[in-house]
Amino acid sequence: MIRTYGLTHIGLAVANADRSFQFYERVLGVRATYREPGMIQAQTPGSYDVIVFEENGRKVGKMEGVTHFGFRLMDPEDIEAAAEAVRQAGGSVLESGEFVPGEPYLFARDLDGYRIEIWFEKSES
Numbered sequence: 001m002i003r004t005y006g007l008t009h010i011g012l013a014v015a016n017a018d019r020s021f022q023f024y025e026r027v028l029g030v031r032a033t034y035r036e037p038g039m040i041q042a043q044t045p046g047s048y049d050v051i052v053f054e055e056n057g058r059k060v061g062k063m064e065g066v067t068h069f070g071f072r073l074m075d076p077e078d079i080e081a082a083a084e085a086v087r088q089a090g091g092s093v094l095e096s097g098e099f100v101p102g103e104p105y106l107f108a109r110d111l112d113g114y115r116i117e118i119w120f121e122k123s124e125s
Contacts, residue, residue, distance in 0.1 A: 039054050
């Protein structure tokens with residue numbers, strides 16, 4: 001077995017890298033770590049993750065076997081703010097609720113049609 005930081009990045013085919021970056025910047029506060037024409041790499045604050053926005057018109061929004069990808073909240077009280085941030089950034093909330101009491105979630109669509117989850121899960125510690 002090798003040690004890793006876990007799943008750390010995802011590459012998304014998008015219609016417009018700047019537009020997609022701005023959505024995730026508004027919702028999650030991502031910051032650009034690398035740019036080149038048609039591609040932006042971004043990272044959420046305080047994490048090891050990377051989201052790569054790659055302009056590719058033929059594949060935009062196609063999950064092709066991937067059902068969604070998620071972002072875990074630090075505070076369950078932030079779920080309503082997350083829903084509002086998605087809406088304000090131009091996305092749509094598809095579903096929301098609680099998996100179990102005290103563990104809220106929402107599923108949303110970003111500007112390219114990708115299904116994202118924002119949720120809180122209680123820690124074992």
